[in-house]
Amino acid sequence: xxxxxxxxxxxxxxxxxxxxxxxxxxxxxxxxxxxxxxxxxxxxxxxxxxxxxxxxxxxxxxxxxxxxxxxxxxxxxxxxxxxxxxxxxxxxxxxxxxxxxxxxxxxxxxxxxxxxxxxxxxxxxxxxxxxxxxxxxxxxxxxxxxxxxxxxxxxxxxxxxxxxxxxxxxxxxxxxxxxxxxxxxxxxxxxxxxxxxxxxxxxxxxxxxxxxxxxxxxxxxxxxxxxxxxxxxxxxxxxxxxxxxxxxxxxxxxxxxxxxxxxxxxxxxxxxxxxxxxxxxxxxxxxxxxxxxxxxxxxxxxxxxxxxxxxxxxxxxxxxxxxxxxxxxxxxxxxxxxxxxxxxxxxxxxxxxxxxxxxxxxxxxxxxxxxxxxxxxxxxxxxxxxxxxxxxxxxxxxxxxxxxxxxxxxxxxxxxxxxxxxxxxxxxxxx
Numbered sequence: 001x002x003x004x005x006x007x008x009x010x011x012x013x014x015x016x017x018x019x020x021x022x023x024x025x026x027x028x029x030x031x032x033x034x035x036x037x038x039x040x041x042x043x044x045x046x047x048x049x050x051x052x053x054x055x056x057x058x059x060x061x062x063x064x065x066x067x068x069x070x071x072x073x074x075x076x077x078x079x080x081x082x083x084x085x086x087x088x089x090x091x092x093x094x095x096x097x098x099x100x101x102x103x104x105x106x107x108x109x110x111x112x113x114x115x116x117x118x119x120x121x122x123x124x125x126x127x128x129x130x131x132x133x134x135x136x137x138x139x140x141x142x143x144x145x146x147x148x149x150x151x152x153x154x155x156x157x158x159x160x161x162x163x164x165x166x167x168x169x170x171x172x173x174x175x176x177x178x179x180x181x182x183x184x185x186x187x188x189x190x191x192x193x194x195x196x197x198x199x200x201x202x203x204x205x206x207x208x209x210x211x212x213x214x215x216x217x218x219x220x221x222x223x224x225x226x227x228x229x230x231x232x233x234x235x236x237x238x239x240x241x242x243x244x245x246x247x248x249x250x251x252x253x254x255x256x257x258x259x260x261x262x263x264x265x266x267x268x269x270x271x272x273x274x275x276x277x278x279x280x281x282x283x284x285x286x287x288x289x290x291x292x293x294x295x296x297x298x299x300x301x302x303x304x305x306x307x308x309x310x311x312x313x314x315x316x317x318x319x320x321x322x323x324x325x326x327x328x329x330x331x332x333x334x335x336x337x338x339x340x341x342x343x344x345x346x347x348x349x350x351x352x353x354x355x356x357x358x359x360x361x362x363x364x365x366x367x368x369x370x371x372x373x374x375x376x377x378x379x380x381x382x383x384x385x386x387x388x389x390x391x392x393x394x395x396x397x398x399x400x401x402x403x404x405x406x407x408x409x410x411x412x413x414x415x416x417x418x419x420x421x422x423x424x425x426x427x428x429x430x431x
Contacts, residue, residue: 020054020107024431027106029114029139029157033059033430035393038182038356039315041172041241041251042212045139045155045205051111059104061178061430065186068094069402069424071280074417075409086283087414097278098124098288100178102132112140112153116163123177124274125292132177132273133196135161160200162221166212167235167257167267168193169311170324170345177273180428184349184361185386186400187276187424189324190297191343191367193309195270197233198222208242210253218259220266229333233259241313251313258306265305268328269298280420281406295404295420297380299341300372305330318351332372341369357390371409378408378415394431400424 028048031037075087101121108114117134120126138158141149164171174188188194199216217223218233239253259265277295278288286294307328314321324345331338349361363386368379381404388398403421410416 020056021052023055023057024059025057027055027057027108027114029112029137030106033061033104033179034181035390035396039313039320040182041169042166042203042205042210043137043139043157045157047112047139051108055108057104057106057108059106059431061102061104061181061428062099063101063175063178063180063426063428064099065097065276065427066095066425067097067278067422069277069280069420069422071418071420073281073406073414073419074411075414076411076416078412078414084284086285087412087416088284089414089418090279090282090284090286092279097276098122100124100273102176102178104179109136110140111142113138118176120177120273123272124278125272125289127289133162133164135159135163155204155206157203157205158200159203162196162198163201165195165197165199165216165235165257166201166203166214166237166255167195167307168237168255168309168324168326169251169253169313169322170309173322173347175276176271178428179430180426181394181396181430184347184359184388184398185363185384186398186426187295187382187384187402188271189343189345190295190365190380190382190404191268191299191326191328191341192271192275192296193267193307193326195266196220197270199233201235208240210237210239210241212237218262218265220264220270220272223263226263229261229263231259231261233257233262233265239311247317249313249315252311254308254310256306256308260304262303262305264302265330266302267305267307268301269293276424276426277402277404277420280404281415281418283414297367299328299330299339299369300332301328301330301339301341303331303333303335304338318356320347320349320351322347322349335372339370339372341367343367355390359386359388361386361388374410376408376410378406380415381405381407395427395429397427398425400426 103119105117118132175183197216201214235257237255241251274292309326326343352358363384365382384402386400406415406418
């Protein structure tokens with residue numbers, strides 16, 4: 001078994017000394033992938049274990065859905081050269097979606113220094129195995145033998161690498177390919193603020209207060225060409241997160257992300273794995289892999305973008321509220337004027353039982369703004385009702401009813417008068 005695990009680790013992109021300890025247990029300064037990671041945001045500063053050598057933690061995530069959705073639209077016909085109507089929706093029925101899987105590798109390289117590497121083994125968009133990203137997280141600087149550094153690191157965390165950017169709080173609750181255990185719903189928000197970029201961030205945490213500052217290359221991958229079109233991205237976050245009483249937790253954060261120029265910024269199009277609502281509001285030529293963002297919307301602010309989001313989170317006993325109030329302004333490279341898009345998201349979830357193994361919840365999500373190229377105001381609105389059962393801390397079963405409507409899209413746009421609704425059933429495992 002140890003040889004198999006080491007082989008998997010090397011195939012995933014790095015080699016590790018055979019003297020390393022192999023574990024499925026917990027690590028310090030780390031967010032559990034199982035139910036204990038629900039409503040965990042930034043990793044804390046409590047040192048929970050003693051470092052006694054390099055330690056490799058092997059984890060994984062798996063998810064499978066049954067989809068029972070219907071869709072319709074009122075768009076005018078738009079014929080291609082072969083006479084096919086590109087605004088006619090593809091016929092969809094009920095069935096199982098492709099199962100997805102992640103490989104999670106966390107390595108304690110030294111006391112307070114952890115490497116994270118996540119690989120998508122199976123995803124909607126890519127049939128092949130590929131790496132999401134990897135980063136180094138530093139919570140101690142013991143190798144400097146400096147009392148000053150030790151005092152500073154009591155409240156600081158450093159991250160460097162190709163990593164999921166910490167803009168807003170919604171990305172802590174979203175589904176990341178097969179990692180669906182922390183999301184009480186099946187889908188993510190319509191404007192899905194998620195991206196992996198190359199850079200570094202520093203987080204300060206003390207007595208419930210937090211502040212974050214970061215700089216990245218501004219794109220989903222590195223690049224050297226067309227340097228005049230490339231500029232770094234900067235993002236930051238400030239907030240407060242504390243248990244005010246035994247039954248009341250309050251968190252409030254504000255985040256900002258900005259870049260002046262980019263070959264292709266992907267703040268709202270950075271998820272290369274794919275959405276959960278397969279082939280909804282897509283035309284007859286669509287494929288599951290190529291049209292992998294079904295049900296989502298990207299405002300296509302790919303050149304310059306400035307985005308701000310406020311995220312309140314309140315948990316009183318088993319009742320929790322999470323809000324996402326967002327505004328993004330920018331444009332694509334072929335535009336001369338900035339456009340603005342707003343997003344409102346509100347989740348209300350009630351968790352039941354001493355271990356909160358059962359829950360019910362509702363979500364309201366709306367985005368609105370100016371469409372690219374037509375200078376038309378449009379909006380998309382979604383409501384969802386969900387229920388879930390944590391069979392164990394590693395296994396969740398959930399069901400969701402979703403209804404999404406597209407408003408004020410041009411008559412020749414496939415989304416004109418479009419809507420989809422129905423039921424999603426999902427099972428997910430994470431360890």
